Amino acid sequence: MMNSKHVADASTQPYRGYAGLPPLVGLHTMEGAATIGLTVSESVERIKRIHWSLRRLHSIFVAHIPSMPIYELKMAFSLHAHFCAEHVGEFAKRVREMRQPPYGLEVCPDAMLDIFFDEILAAPSTEALLLGIYEHAVPAIARALGNLMADTNRLFDHPTYRICRFALLEIEDAQAYGREAISALVKDADRASLAEGVAALHRLLSGAGDLDGKQARRQETVERYFSAIPYVYDPVPRRDERFKDPYNMGVNAEAMLFDPEVEPLPKTIMLYFKRMREIDVPEMMSSILTETSGKPWAYYRDMTRQLWDEARHAMMGEVGFVSLEVDWTRIPFNFTWSLGLNTILNPKERHAVLFTIEQGLMPRKTGKEYEWGVGLATADPLTARIQDYDWADEILHARIGREWIVPEVGSQVEAMAFGDEAWSRTLVDWKKWQEDGLTAHFNWWPGVYREACKHWGVEPDPKLLAYNTTYESTRADLKEVAS
Ligand SMILES: [Fe+2]
Numbered sequence: 001m002m003n004s005k006h007v008a009d010a011s012t013q014p015y016r017g018y019a020g021l022p023p024l025v026g027l028h029t030m031e032g033a034a035t036i037g038l039t040v041s042e043s044v045e046r047i048k049r050i051h052w053s054l055r056r057l058h059s060i061f062v063a064h065i066p067s068m069p070i071y072e073l074k075m076a077f078s079l080h081a082h083f084c085a086e087h088v089g090e091f092a093k094r095v096r097e098m099r100q101p102p103y104g105l106e107v108c109p110d111a112m113l114d115i116f117f118d119e120i121l122a123a124p125s126t127e128a129l130l131l132g133i134y135e136h137a138v139p140a141i142a143r144a145l146g147n148l149m150a151d152t153n154r155l156f157d158h159p160t161y162r163i164c165r166f167a168l169l170e171i172e173d174a175q176a177y178g179r180e181a182i183s184a185l186v187k188d189a190d191r192a193s194l195a196e197g198v199a200a201l202h203r204l205l206s207g208a209g210d211l212d213g214k215q216a217r218r219q220e221t222v223e224r225y226f227s228a229i230p231y232v233y234d235p236v237p238r239r240d241e242r243f244k245d246p247y248n249m250g251v252n253a254e255a256m257l258f259d260p261e262v263e264p265l266p267k268t269i270m271l272y273f274k275r276m277r278e279i280d281v282p283e284m285m286s287s288i289l290t291e292t293s294g295k296p297w298a299y300y301r302d303m304t305r306q307l308w309d310e311a312r313h314a315m316m317g318e319v320g321f322v323s324l325e326v327d328w329t330r331i332p333f334n335f336t337w338s339l340g341l342n343t344i345l346n347p348k349e350r351h352a353v354l355f356t357i358e359q360g361l362m363p364r365k366t367g368k369e370y371e372w373g374v375g376l377a378t379a380d381p382l383t384a385r386i387q388d389y390d391w392a393d394e395i396l397h398a399r400i401g402r403e404w405i406v407p408e409v410g411s412q413v414e415a416m417a418f419g420d421e422a423w424s425r426t427l428v429d430w431k432k433w434q435e436d437g438l439t440a441h442f443n444w445w446p447g448v449y450r451e452a453c454k455h456w457g458v459e460p461d462p463k464l465l466a467y468n469t470t471y472e473s474t475r476a477d478l479k480e481v482a483s
Pocket residue numbers: 278281309310313394
C-alpha cells in the first residue's frame with residue numbers, strides 16, 4: 001500500500017507522503033521540521049515583546065484620536081488601534097498556553113522598548129507622529145512577526161505561526177496606509193528637522209536588539225528626546241480646516257427625522273449628517289480608553305472595536321454625502337459632545353452617557369430600526385444599506401455597554417439614570433456659545449437641501465426650505481435640556 005518514499009531515502013528523493021502527498025500537511029519539509037525551531041521559552045519571549053509592542057502602539061493610536069486634526073488620520077488611527085487590540089488579545093492568549101507563568105503580560109519586557117514607544121507617543125507634530133508610527137514602530141512589528149514565522153517550528157508551534165500570519169496581514173495594511181500618509185503629508189524639510197528624533201528611535205531599537213530582541217543588543221544608554229518632557233494626554237478634540245463652526249447646533253436633525261409630516265427622501269440628508277457627526281464618538285471613546293486602567297484586555301478590545309465601528313459610521317455618512325454630490329465641508333459637524341464629555345465628565349460618567357444614548361436607540365419606533373425604515377422608504381438603496389449595518393453595530397454596542405458599564409454602576413436602570421444625569425451636566429451652553437461668539441448657530445440646512453435636490457432632480461419643497469428647528473431647547477434624544 002504505502003509508497004516507499006515515505007521512508008527517508010535522503011540521498012536523492014525528498015521525503016513524501018502517501019502517493020506523493022506533501023508531508024506534514026505542507027507546513028514544513030521533513031528536513032525543515034527536524035531542524036527549524038525555537039524553544040518554548042524563546043518563542044514566548046518573542047511573543048511577549050510583540051504583545052507589549054502592539055499594546056503600546058494601540059494606546060498611541062487611541063490617545064491621538066481627539067487631538068489629531070486631520071479627519072482621515074483620526075479614522076486611520078481608529079482602524080489601526082482596532083487591529084492592535086485584536087492581536088494583543090490573541091498574543092496574550094497564546095502566552096497563557098505556553099506553560100511559562102508568571103505570564104508577565106502587564107509588565108514591559110524591555111525598558112529600551114518602552115522608551116522607544118514613549119518617544120513616539122510624545123511626538124510633537126503630525127509629521128513626527130506619522131514617521132514614528134509608520135516608518136519605525138509598524139515596520140519593526142512586521143519584522144518581528146516575519147522573524148518569528150521564519151524561526152519557529154510551524155508544526156511544533158503552529159498556533160504561534162498562525163496568529164503571526166494573521167497579524168502580519170493587518171500590520172502590513174497599516175504599513176501601506178502609513179506609507180501613503182507620509183508621502184502626502186511629510187515633506188523633505190520635515191524629515192530634516194526631525195532627523196535627531198528619528199535617530200533616537202534607531203538607537204533605541206538597536207539598544208533593544210530590535211523589537212523582538214533577535215539582534216545583539218548595542219549596550220548604549222539612550223537619552224530621551226521627544227519624551228524628555230513627559231507626554232500629557234490631550235482630550236480636546238481638534239478638526240482640520242474643512243470642519244468649520246464646531247459649536248454650531250443650529251439644525252436639529254432628530255426633530256425633522258421624527259416628523260411624520262416630512263417625506264423620507266430629505267430625511268436621508270439628516271441621516272448622513274447624523275452618521276458623519278459620529279466623528280465625535282471615537283474622539284470621546286479615546287478618553288475613556290486612555291483614562292481607564294486596570295481592566296481585563298477584553299474590555300479594551302471590545303471598546304476599541306466599538307470605537308472603530310463609530311469611525312466607520314462617520315465614514316458611512318461621508319459616503320452618503322459624496323453620493324448626493326453634496327459638499328460636506330459646508331456642513332458644521334459639531335464637536336461639543338466629545339468636548340463636553342472629555343473635559344467635564346470622568347471616564348465612568350462618559351461611558352454611562354454613551355450607554356444611555358445607545359440603549360435609547362434600541363426602541364423600534366424611535367431608534368435604529370426607524371432610521372433603517374426611513375432608508376427603505378426611499379428609492380436609493382444606499383441609505384438603507386448604511387442604516388442596516390449601523391443598526392446591527394448599535395445592537396452590539398448596547399451589549400458592550402451592558403457587559404462593562406452596567407455592572408460598574410449597578411442595574412441597567414441605574415446606569416441609564418446615571419448617564420442621563422451626567423449628560424445633562426454637559427449640555428447647558430447653547431446661548432452662551434452664541435454670546436461668547438463661538439458660533440452664530442448658522443442654519444446650514446436650506447443650502448444643503450437645495451444641493452441634494454439638484455442631485456435628485458426635484459424642486460425643493462418651500463416648507464422644508466424654511467426648516468429652522470435648532471438644538472436650543474432639545475438634545476439629540478429629544479428630551480428637554482436641563483435648565
Ligand atoms: Fe454609531
